[in-house]
Every structure is written in structure tokens, then in C-alpha cells.
Amino acid sequence: MITKIRLLIVDDHLLIRLGLVTIFSDQPDITVVGEASSGRMAAELFAKTRPDVVLLDLKMPGLSGVETIKLLQEQSAAVCVVVLTTLDQEEEIFRALEAGAQGYLLKDMRKEDLVEAIRAVHRGERWIAPLAGARLAERLVRKELSDRELEIVKLLVHGKSNKEIASALSLSEDTIKWHMKNLLEKLGTHDRTQAAVIAIQRGIVKI
Template sequence: MTQESIKVLVVEDHHVVRQGLVALLNVADGIEVVGEAADGVEAIAQFRKHQPDVTLTDLRLPRLSGVEVIQRIRMETPQARFIVLTTYDGDEDIYRALQAGARAYLLKGMTSDELIATIRAVHAGKSHIPPAIAQKLAERMGAEELTPREFDVLEQIVRGKSNKEIAAELEISEATVKTHINSLLGKLGVTDRTQAATAAIQRGIVPLESLRKPGQ
């Protein structure tokens, strides 16, 4: 063999998208798709089996999120390399993925060339973050972290709960709820709960799916 192919694992729950990725990558020189996975658990199994050079993964996955997949795999294989590929560009997701050890973050709207170039770059040990993403990341870095409790309160706000209901839910007094709200409004840079709710959804702090109905 003249040169080694880059072994790639594709992790993506949407059939058509996965199919598309595999189709794109299979025609690229020097790239070989060694495995596919449709959820987080399967992704880890496939990784162990094939030891790919680069893992291309979605963030929103059944069973285990993309971030969890990255974290777990890196615990046993720290040199593993990841490219996150997602439709959404919520600041929080980007931050968490890169934090977990992803080397690149791409949106699904990118061209095949970009994708292939990124795989090569990441395999060569480089990182690759598109400018638009880098900017969001920068914004996010400037923002303050929410405390766990503030996060709990924010989640309830997004669910449409009143302060009284939040107090009951979290078993704290309404006064405390207001304290947390006041604090989180400041950190999010907004002035009321409605803005906090939309900001939380937009930034991916509270995933939109989570508010369908569950979690009471």
C-alpha cells in the first residue's frame, strides 16, 4: 500500500444524513469509513472495535449524547480525535463539545470539500473551527457560568413555571427562587424570564426537545 487511509467512524442517528456522510466520504481519496453508529452506545462499541483515526459525530444522539460519547471514549483512548457535526449552533453545545475534546465543529450545511479537508486536518493533529463558530465560542467564553441551582431554576422557567411553582418543585422558598433568577438574568445578559427562556433555548442551555412534556 502506498499510503494509509484515514479510518473514520460515522456517528449519526438520522439515516439519510448518515448515508450521505458515508457516501461522501467513500468517494474521497485516503478516507475509509470503518464503522457507523446510530446512537451513543453503539458509537462506543464501534470505536472499540475499529479504533478509527477520526470519529465524526452528531451531538444529539439517542441513549448517550455526543458529548458523553467523546468523554467516555477519551477516558480510555485519550488520543482519539473527534469532529462534531451538527445542525444546531447553540453556543452551549459548541462549548461543551470542544471542552469534551472535539477538535472541530462543523455545521451540516458545509460542503463536502470542507468536511474532507477538516478530516484530514484533524487527522494531522490540527484543529479546525469555522469563523462563525469561533465567534460564538468567543461570546460564550465571555459569559459567566450558571451555578447548578441557577440552571435548575432556568430549566423550570423554560418549562413555563411560575416562581411559586419553581419553589415547590425545587423545595426552596419563593424568595430564593427570585434570588437565583435575579442572578441568572444578569449572567445571561437579559432583563426578564421570557428573554431568559428564549436565550436558554437559543444557546442550547436547555434543549428544546426536553420541554415537550416529560420531566413532569
């Protein structure tokens, strides 16, 4: 091993950062060149340390994980990002990959998988945690929501009736009904309450 993989850790939780540093300090081929607790700090440290790989928590206060990825890409189009998160926000998996993440790890993974993922993305490969991959596969067979439907499902989750949604969006109630019909079908249910629950589960709407 001639040069070590230079790793930047970004997570707002001190505990997680400490755990990660501990894990990687045992690896002969990886060196942690920086720790950031926010997206802005990540951008600063990225410029300063020029890491090979950025290990990034998706769920952060302030700048979100996806926004952070985009910010880093402005600095270097070739930035290699591995996302680290829990699986509770399914929509975020997709958004992160769309934004350019090379790897997707879950916080309850084994140590070996964590370091192997870093090595894999450094080799230019993708590395997606099996459970996250399963969600992606599900996505492929599912329909995307249109922008309008997205607006409506958000209001739905906030307890608005069709009439209230119509008023909020300056549309007729019938139009809302039409969208709602399609929405229910796309979410695989016949019930608006269930649709709201599914939207929350999938991270389509954040609460």
C-alpha cells in the same frame, strides 16, 4: 500517501451517513471503516475498527453525542473526535469541546471543508466551523450560570412562578428572586420570558 485516514461515522440519520460515505469515498486519503447509528454502536465499532478519526453527530436519541465522546475516551484517551451538527444547540458546542472534541463541523458545510476538517484533526490540529467559532467567542464575554441558576432557569422555562420554583427547590421565594435577578443579568435581559427564550436558544435548557 502511505496510510489512509481511518474514519468512523456516527449518526442516527441514514441520510447523513449515506451522504458522508459518498463524500469520503471520493477522497484518496480517507477510508470509512465503519458506520454507527448510535453511541453504543459507536463504542463497539470503535473497539473493533480502531479508527483514526470519529465523525460524530451530536444530536442522537439514546446516548447523546457528548456522552458518546466520553465513552470513546474511556477506550482510548487519544481518540480524535470531530463533531457534526446543526447550530441550534449552542451549549452543545461548548460541551462537546469540553468533552474532548477536536473539530466542530456544521451539516450545511461544503464538501471541501468536511474533508479538510478530517485531515486537520488527523494532523493534530483543531478545526472549528466559523459560525461555531463565533458562538464560542460570544461565550467568552458572557458569564456562566451557576448550578443553582441552571436549576432555576429550567423550572422557569417550564412555566413555574417564583413561588413554585421556591417550593420545588425547598427554598424561600426571596432566595429565588435573588437568583432570578442574577439570572436575568447573566442572560442579558430584564424579563423572565425573554430569559426563557434565550435559555432555549442557547441550548441551556432543552425542550
